[in-house]
Amino acid sequence: MEDLRILIVDDIPTNVALIAAIIKKLNVRQETAGNGEEALSLIDSFKPHIVLLDLMMPGIDGWDIIKAIREKYSKEQMSIIVTSAITDYGTITECQNIGVDDFITKPIMPDLLLNSIQLNALKFI
Numbered sequence: 001m002e003d004l005r006i007l008i009v010d011d012i013p014t015n016v017a018l019i020a021a022i023i024k025k026l027n028v029r030q031e032t033a034g035n036g037e038e039a040l041s042l043i044d045s046f047k048p049h050i051v052l053l054d055l056m057m058p059g060i061d062g063w064d065i066i067k068a069i070r071e072k073y074s075k076e077q078m079s080i081i082v083t084s085a086i087t088d089y090g091t092i093t094e095c096q097n098i099g100v101d102d103f104i105t106k107p108i109m110p111d112l113l114l115n116s117i118q119l120n121a122l123k124f125i
Contacts, residue, residue, distance in 0.1 A: 012054075
């Protein structure tokens with residue numbers, strides 16, 4: 001999976017570090033963004049296969065990033081896995097409706113995140 005590119009987007013550095021540590025064992029190429037502006041820039045330059053995305057961020061939030069990704073890239077071109085502390089059914093359903101591939105609630109369970117990445121990676125490897 002070393003050719004797989006993953007972008008981690010979260011405004012809380014400890015969340016970024018935790019996710020990066022979890023996915024390190026997959027031996028993938030990873031980049032991180034601490035805000036929406038960085039994320040949008042990296043999406044176009046790094047061209048990740050999978051974006052691990054927090055919803056609640058100041059400025060350009062996860063919702064805006066989802067919409068921006070889906071305007072340019074289909075699910076076959078780029079997967080979006082939301083990682084969020086929001087756990088209500090309405091939010092999860094809305095994410096699915098606007099093009100999210102999976103939704104992992106925080107605190108993140110490493111096995112769930114790794115399984116989701118591996119399932120989404122199947123279309124890219």
